[in-house]
Amino acid sequence: SQTIHQWPATLVQPVGSPLSLECTVEGTSNPNLYWYRQAAGRGLQLLFYSVGIGQISSEVPQNLSASRPQDRQFILSSKKLLLSDSGFYLCAWSVLPGILPLHFGNGTRLTVT
Amino acid sequence: AQTVTQSQPEMSVQEAETVTLSCTYDTSENNYYLFWYKQPPSRQMILVIRQEAYKQQNATENRFSVNFQKAAKSFSLKISDSQLGDTAMYFCAFGAGGTSYGKLTFGQGTILTVHP
Numbered sequence: 001s002q003t004i005h006q007w008p009a010t011l012v013q014p015v016g017s018p019l020s021l022e023c024t025v026e027g028t029s030n031p032n033l034y035w036y037r038q039a040a041g042r043g044l045q046l047l048f049y050s051v052g053i054g055q056i057s058s059e060v061p062q063n064l065s066a067s068r069p070q071d072r073q074f075i076l077s078s079k080k081l082l083l084s085d086s087g088f089y090l091c092a093w094s095v096l097p098g099i100l101p102l103h104f105g106n107g108t109r110l111t112v113t
Numbered sequence: 114a115q116t117v118t119q120s121q122p123e124m125s126v127q128e129a130e131t132v133t134l135s136c137t138y139d140t141s142e143n144n145y146y147l148f149w150y151k152q153p154p155s156r157q158m159i160l161v162i163r164q165e166a167y168k169q170q171n172a173t174e175n176r177f178s179v180n181f182q183k184a185a186k187s188f189s190l191k192i193s194d195s196q197l198g199d200t201a202m203y204f205c206a207f208g209a210g211g212t213s214y215g216k217l218t219f220g221q222g223t224i225l226t227v228h229p
Contacts, residue, residue, distance in 0.1 A: 028226060034216075043117075043204055043219035044158075047226035059216070073226055088156060101208075 002027035006091045012039040014113055019064075019078040021108050023091030026072065031093040033074040034102065035066055041070030050074060086112045114208050115140045119220035126195045127228050133180075134190045135225050136205030142166075146208045147181065147188045148217070153201040161203070164188065195227045 006023045013019060025031050032051050036044040046059045048066035056066050063082050065077045074091060088109050092102040116139045126132035138147070149161040164172045164181050171179050176196075180189045192199055205220040 009118075041222075043221045044217070045219075046216050049216060090158060092158075099165055101146070101160050103160070104150075107156050107158075109156070 002093075002103065004091060004093055004105040008108055009106065010109045012111045012113060013081050015083055016060060016080050017045075019076070019081050019085070019088055019110070021076040021091075021110075023074045024072055025093045028072070028092075028093070028095065031072060033068065034092040035074065035076050036090045036092060038090065038107075040087070044090065047091055047096060048076070081112045083112050084092060085108055098106075115142070115209065115218045117205050117218050117220040118203055119203075119223050119225045122221070123224045123226070125226045125228060126192075128195055128197060130191045130195055131145050132195055133190060133224065134192075134203050134205075134225065136188045136190070136220055138186050138188065138205070138207050138218075140186070140207065140209070142209045147179075148208065149179070149188075149190045149208040150204045150206060150219075151199075152200045152204065152222070153198075158204075162190070163201070164190070192225075197227050197229060199225060200227045201225060 003026045034049045035047040037047050038044045050056050053068055054104050064078050075103045090107045091105040094102050118137045145166045147164045151159045151161045162172050162174045162177050164179055171181050174191045178191050202222045202224050204222045205215045208217045
């Protein structure tokens, strides 16, 4: 069966520091991968999605970037964190383009101080 | 662009009773999917139920069922025989078919509390 791993679970970083969140999927090949962000008490907002290695699409212009160095690995990064980057970040995968639903990881709670 | 609206920020229900969570959406798409996700205090997003827009029959999953009204663009979730473990935030989500690449639009969520 497929599983998705996301780490770290919790992260506290100072403003201006770099960020790297990692997500890996097991048990499937060539998944679509997504990064969502959930601000406090709000719904999820799609940040990035990827349909293959090296293919990244950004939904919202921001201080963050994403990379997909391997088929089942998706990384969310920032060179310099802002206070507004605080939130709950969720990685998700789906099997094929346009095929839903999404399956989510356990999330990373990021606090920028 | 699609929008999803959940008009009930909070709901509460007694254990073993039934509760209905509301969701409306706006889209010009004809081929789409609708979902209810549950987010318990652990924050993990768990798929509760899904509905394909082309299907007229309402989806059911054990104690969970939906009332899908395509013309009214309404997609409510009914939870029967509520259990304490149903306490969570519930999100309604919309996903267009075709080449949408699984991009979901989420509502703001409804916090459901089940009381013993």
